[in-house]
Amino acid sequence: MVIVEPCPLSLAGVTSRAAVPALIRSGDPLKTLGLLAHHQPPCSFMFYGQPPLENISLTEFEAFAVDRLKLLKSVETLGVRHVKTTEDYKKKLETESKNLNFPYRPPSQTDQRKPQIGLSEHEKRRKDHISHFILRLAYCQTEDLRRWFIQQEVDLFRYRFNELEAKQKLEFLHKNNLQYNTISAEEKMSLQEKLINSSYNVSGITVKDQDFYKVPFQDALDLVRTRKVYLKAGYVYIPHQDIVAIVINDFRTRLSKALALAARSLPAVHSDERLQPLLNHLSHAYVGQDYSVQKNVGKISLEQIDSLSVKSFPLCMRQLHQALRENHHLRHGGRMQYGLFLKGIGLSLEQALQFWRLEFIRGKVDADKFDKAYTYGIRHMFGKEGKRADYTPYSCMKVILSNLPSQGDHHGCPFRHSDPELLKQKLQVYKVSPSGISQILELVKGMHYQLACQKYFELTHNVEDANFSLNHPNQYFVESQKALGGGGGGGGGGGGKDIKREMGTPQRSRENSAVRGSTAAPEAAASASRDLAEIPEDLDSYFQDA
Amino acid sequence: MPSSDYDSACLPDLLPLYYRRLFPFSQYYRWLNYGGVQKNYFQNREFSFTLKDDIYVRYQSFSTQSELEKEMQKMNPYKIDIGAVYTHRPSQHNTVKSGSFQALEKELVFDIDMTDYDDVRSCCSAADICSKCWPLMTIAVRVLDRALREDFGFHHLLWVYSGRRGVHCWVCDEAARKLSVTARSAVAEYLSLVKGGDEMVKKVVLTDPLHPFITESLKVVEKYFPQYALQDQEILSRKESINKVLALVPEDILFARNELLRDFQNERHPEKRWELVNDQASRKQSTAKKGHYFEKEIMLQYCYPRLDVNVSKGVNHLLKSPFSVHPKTGRISVPMDLKELDSFDPSAVPTISLICEELDRPRTGEEELEDVKENEKDATERRKIRDYKRTSLAKYVKLFDRFVDGLASSWKGELLRKSDLEKEF
Numbered sequence: 007m008v009i010v011e012p013c014p015l016s017l018a019g020v021t022s023r024a025a026v027p028a029l030i031r032s033g034d035p036l037k038t039l040g041l042l043a044h045h046q047p048p049c050s051f052m053f054y055g056q057p058p059l060e061n062i063s064l065t066e067f068e069a070f071a072v073d074r075l076k077l078l079k080s081v082e083t084l085g086v087r088h089v090k091t092t093e094d095y096k097k098k099l100e101t102e103s104k105n106l107n108f109p110y111r112p113p114s115q116t117d118q119r120k121p122q123i124g125l126s127e128h129e130k131r132r133k134d135h136i137s138h139f140i141l142r143l144a145y146c147q148t149e150d151l152r153r154w155f156i157q158q159e160v161d162l163f164r165y166r167f168n169e170l171e172a173k174q175k176l177e178f179l180h181k182n183n184l185q186y187n188t189i190s191a192e193e194k195m196s197l198q199e200k201l202i203n204s205s206y207n208v209s210g211i212t213v214k215d216q217d218f219y220k221v222p223f224q225d226a227l228d229l230v231r232t233r234k235v236y237l238k239a240g241y242v243y244i245p246h247q248d249i250v251a252i253v254i255n256d257f258r259t260r261l262s263k264a265l266a267l268a269a270r271s272l273p274a275v276h277s278d279e280r281l282q283p284l285l286n287h288l289s290h291a292y293v294g295q296d297y298s299v300q301k302n303v304g305k306i307s308l309e310q311i312d313s314l315s316v317k318s319f320p321l322c323m324r325q326l327h328q329a330l331r332e333n334h335h336l337r338h339g340g341r342m343q344y345g346l347f348l349k350g351i352g353l354s355l356e357q358a359l360q361f362w363r364l365e366f367i368r369g370k371v372d373a374d375k376f377d378k379a380y381t382y383g384i385r386h387m388f389g390k391e392g393k394r395a396d397y398t399p400y401s402c403m404k405v406i407l408s409n410l411p412s413q414g415d416h417h418g419c420p421f422r423h424s425d426p427e428l429l430k431q432k433l434q435v436y437k438v439s440p441s442g443i444s445q446i447l448e449l450v451k452g453m454h455y456q457l458a459c460q461k462y463f464e465l466t467h468n469v470e471d472a473n474f475s476l477n478h479p480n481q482y483f484v485e486s487q488k489a490l491g492g493g494g495g496g497g498g499g500g501g502g503k504d505i506k507r508e509m510g511t512p513q514r515s516r517e518n519s520a521v522r523g524s525t526a527a528p529e530a531a532a533s534a535s536r537d538l539a540e541i542p543e544d545l546d547s548y549f550q551d552a
Numbered sequence: 553m554p555s556s557d558y559d560s561a562c563l564p565d566l567l568p569l570y571y572r573r574l575f576p577f578s579q580y581y582r583w584l585n586y587g588g589v590q591k592n593y594f595q596n597r598e599f600s601f602t603l604k605d606d607i608y609v610r611y612q613s614f615s616t617q618s619e620l621e622k623e624m625q626k627m628n629p630y631k632i633d634i635g636a637v638y639t640h641r642p643s644q645h646n647t648v649k650s651g652s653f654q655a656l657e658k659e660l661v662f663d664i665d666m667t668d669y670d671d672v673r674s675c676c677s678a679a680d681i682c683s684k685c686w687p688l689m690t691i692a693v694r695v696l697d698r699a700l701r702e703d704f705g706f707h708h709l710l711w712v713y714s715g716r717r718g719v720h721c722w723v724c725d726e727a728a729r730k731l732s733v734t735a736r737s738a739v740a741e742y743l744s745l746v747k748g749g750d751e752m753v754k755k756v757v758l759t760d761p762l763h764p765f766i767t768e769s770l771k772v773v774e775k776y777f778p779q780y781a782l783q784d785q786e787i788l789s790r791k792e793s794i795n796k797v798l799a800l801v802p803e804d805i806l807f808a809r810n811e812l813l814r815d816f817q818n819e820r821h822p823e824k825r826w827e828l829v830n831d832q833a834s835r836k837q838s839t840a841k842k843g844h845y846f847e848k849e850i851m852l853q854y855c856y857p858r859l860d861v862n863v864s865k866g867v868n869h870l871l872k873s874p875f876s877v878h879p880k881t882g883r884i885s886v887p888m889d890l891k892e893l894d895s896f897d898p899s900a901v902p903t904i905s906l907i908c909e910e911l912d913r914p915r916t917g918e919e920e921l922e923d924v925k926e927n928e929k930d931a932t933e934r935r936k937i938r939d940y941k942r943t944s945l946a947k948y949v950k951l952f953d954r955f956v957d958g959l960a961s962s963w964k965g966e967l968l969r970k971s972d973l974e975k976e977f
Binding site: 200202203204223224227228230231232233236237238239240241258270325329378379409410411412413414415416417418420423424425427428429 | 606652667668669670671702703704705706727731732734735737738739741742746747748749750751752753754761762763764765766767803858860861862
């Protein structure tokens with residue numbers, strides 16, 4: 007693939023070579039990235055074994071990449087809101103794919119006869135193919151980006167593979183040289199009971215009727231992890247219906263290796279001044295705002311944290327704050343999640359050191375031990391130690407999915423990682439109405455943790471319908487400050503309450519809220535002051551809890 | 553008790569003696585060199601030392617056994633940690649281009665720490681252990697050892713007492729050392745049944761059908777449960793602990809909780825009380841469409857091994873080395889003999905002060921005789937062997953020796969295959 011300046015181009019790729027001399031010389035950086043190959047778009051999509059080789063304009067380059075990013079972000083959102091095997095999930099993903107002009111289902115015989123609307127199947131595949139490889143470049147740079155990209159691509163792949171007809175699946179396995187050993191009928195009989203007890207939807211009859219594949223456990227990690235397969239002496243026994251698991255495992259491994267390889271060749275790509283800003287822009291888009299840019303450093307004083315934790319912290323952070331005040335200690339996972347959040351709302355490094363130190367030395371840690379054991383970690387968070395990466399506050403997705411809390415931990419998402427009974431009690435203590443609590447618990451039951459948190463926001467801020475989509479604890483904080491009229495993170499601040507909060511930069515919405523503040527409905531203002539009045543009471547109640 | 557002799561103030565005086573005369577360097581090197589099958593396997597291994605005043609020195613590496621010996625005798629580390637095998641020598645990690653210095657391999661490791669059981673043991677908390685809670689570690693070793701061998705097919709498992717309040721497992725099979733981060737976390741999650749932090753009361757939830765792994769693990773737990781939980785921990789004897797147990801009975805059979813509370817008033821014997829719980833559970837199973845295994849869930853929540861998944865997951869995660877000293881207790885981190893696991897007593901593990909003292913005792917005639925027999929060996933090497941054999945460390949070094957012998961049989965085959973290949977060319 008050769009990239010040219012934005013100018014009209016035929017897809018066949020007549021390039022103005024003079025415009026891109028650096029890319030065409032031998033030692034072409036894109037070639038070293040594995041982006042070049044000798045074929046037209048592959049006839050079967052999905053494994054992305056061969057990179058595209060054709061000319062493409064910068065405009066198209068960007069448009070394709072942005073569309074795929076949109077697709078992957080929908081994959082992420084849908085994956086949180088729905089169970090991945092439900093019809094709902096499939097249908098919505100199909101719609102998304104259609105809208106963004108991506109292939110969603112390999113054409114069966116009947117489809118091929120139908121007249122095409124919009125892009126042809128071939129063009130869709132070409133787009134799918136090219137856009138995948140562009141995002142590889144944008145998402146190979148850091149561990150975090152790679153993890154996110156792999157996860158979304160794997161989910162997309164799973165969806166597409168599951169949509170294949172049985173015959174197409176076999177064909178796919180055959181084409182990609184994926185062959186697995188089946189076990190004999192005798193072996194099957196001798197293991198029957200164990201196979202039934204370890205695989206879903208397998209009964210005595212189905213054991214007899216279907217093939218079981220015996221593969222090293224490393225090839226089916228997702229099944230091993232969730233204990234959905236029989237494992238003996240290092241081998242898993244996979245019923246044919248679950249074969250998608252091995253294929254996905256393979257896909258994940260290949261992609262992960264390819265990204266590692268791409269990362270090594272990145273300096274070559276970065277030397278191209280047209281590509282670098284584009285790729286950086288793409289990779290920054292994945293979580294929306296990352297809240298690592300500190301706009302409000304120093305605007306919050308340590309004395310405000312107690313009251314802010316009650317007013318404006320999401321439940322996860324309120325829980326961590328409370329645990330910290332009670333135990334004068336938090337374990338590593340909690341320090342990371344809470345520490346980065348505090349950094350995101352505007353604590354400076356000096357404030358953070360003071361904050362943690364004051365609390366820890368009230369417990370078992372003396373000042374000397376604190377300086378030795380914890381200072382480094384806090385400086386690390388602020389990018390002052392180790393590899394000097396400026397760590398970004400955790401998003402909801404990260405809090406929900408990675409580093410699950412275990413004994414002694416208080417981090418994680420309270421909606422995901424609490425007993426419903428405890429959650430209920432906690433919400434009662436926090437004065438959420440019984441009907442509100444049951445709405446929240448209903449959402450939790452449906453695994454809609456972020457929606458549950460958003461509902462909690464609405465109930466505690468007295469807004470009917472929060473018109474943002476919550477995906478970050480720091481976003482919660484910013485929105486809460488806005489709703490309470492305090493601006494995007496600055497402390498105190500008067501003004502009435504703005505019910506119609508604005509999406510967009512905190513700067514602009516602050517201005518808006520100032521204007522709207524005066525016109526806010528009187529009852530909203532009243533409820534805001536009621537919120538404030540409740541603070542001391544709430545603080546009391548959690549000291550009583552201890 | 554030997555530990556009463558240990559005073560952490562003496563550690564700086566004892567460590568030089570320990571590293572000069574007692575630390576089993578040759579076995580240690582033989583282990584981590586893995587027969588030299590892979591080039592630079594030992595040389596690219598990270599060691600990390602904790603020195604006096606908690607000074608932490610990472611990225612140490614050594615090219616030979618004697619360099620390792622000299623360096624340890626010079627630095628006298630309070631604690632030794634073992635890290636991963638890297639692409640380059642860790643000691644030179646600053647000289648290679650950033651990004652290309654990567655952790656490649658490490659043993660698959662497990663860390664089980666008694667502090668993670670604080671919500672289910674009544675005798676001690678935090679770093680303290682006693683004979684009433686130690687069975688938790690015994691159960692953990694039994695459950696994990698079985699699963700790692702039978703389910704995952706690993707053979708070379710080194711179980712080590714951490715020196716204070718827990719145990720470590722080093723899975724040394726080649727396949728285990730090569731596992732990716734994803735694979736390690738999958739293994740750790742397969743092995744984890746107790747989930748959730750302090751915000752979760754019920755930490756074990758079983759669903760139908762019971763996976764063979766759970767069935768097998770339950771067999772182990774059931775064996776220890778009556779003595780450990782009912783007798784030693786008395787979980788069904790006092791009111792608060794009874795309430796804690798009954799809180800794990802599922803909500804939809806609240807009446808069962810009340811019935812049990814009523815029945816307990818007439819029945820004081822803990823094992824009989826447990827039978828009552830079992831009765832309720834089986835009644836529930838026969839009426840409900842879906843099996844509720846709450847009695848099993850209770851047993852697992854109280855006894856099932858609690859892993860620190862993060863330790864197992866990372867390839868580059870450091871773990872305290874076998875034969876390192878625990879600076880607080882002075883106990884040596886020694887290998888555990890699974891044949892005598894049930895009688896393993898952490899308080900009987902030798903401390904550094906004990907074994908150093910044993911060195912000073914006058915020698916017996918028998919030992920003199922042995923000296924003559926081993927005359928042909930290199931003089932310093934001979935002295936070192938003679939030294940540790942005179943202390944209570946001997947049986948643990950022997951155990952370690954046997955473990956490395958087992959490992960050696962695996963790399964001998966590999967070396968043979970390699971040399972055959974070379975001959976063909």
